[in-house]
Structures are given as C-alpha cells and as structure tokens.
Amino acid sequence: MVQEIIRIEGLECNHCVVRVGRAIASVQGVMEVDVNLEKREAVVNFEETRTNMGKIRTAIREAGYEPL
Numbered sequence: 001m002v003q004e005i006i007r008i009e010g011l012e013c014n015h016c017v018v019r020v021g022r023a024i025a026s027v028q029g030v031m032e033v034d035v036n037l038e039k040r041e042a043v044v045n046f047e048e049t050r051t052n053m054g055k056i057r058t059a060i061r062e063a064g065y066e067p068l
C-alpha cells in the first residue's frame, strides 16, 4: 500500500469534497481517501498492484476537478 497526496484545483465547498472523495474512492484498489478542503488536497492510500496515480487522476478529472 502506498500513500500519495494530490493537490486538487477547483475544490470550493463541502459538496466538492464529497464529490471528489467519492470519485477517488470508486477507483478499484483505493483503500482510503481523505479530502481536505482548506489544504485543497486529497490523501489517498491505494494498492499499487491494483491501481496507479494515472487512474486516480483521471477519476478526479472526470468528477470535474483538476489534479495538480
């Protein structure tokens, strides 16, 4: 399991936090996600054998936000 911190552009309220958190959590292999509104970032724990940063970043984009 690895942990990555992803800065996310476009997070403005708790709805954004819930939306992007669900999007990240829906990626197969993601075990835990914590989105911080003030820091504009997500802490993501995932199984590196099952997913990767590319897939997680794609899920963030598809939810309407921009991973930095």
Ligand SMILES: [Cu+2]
Pocket (backbone or CB within 6 Å): 011, 012, 013, 014, 015, 016, 017
């Ligand atoms: Cu919002």
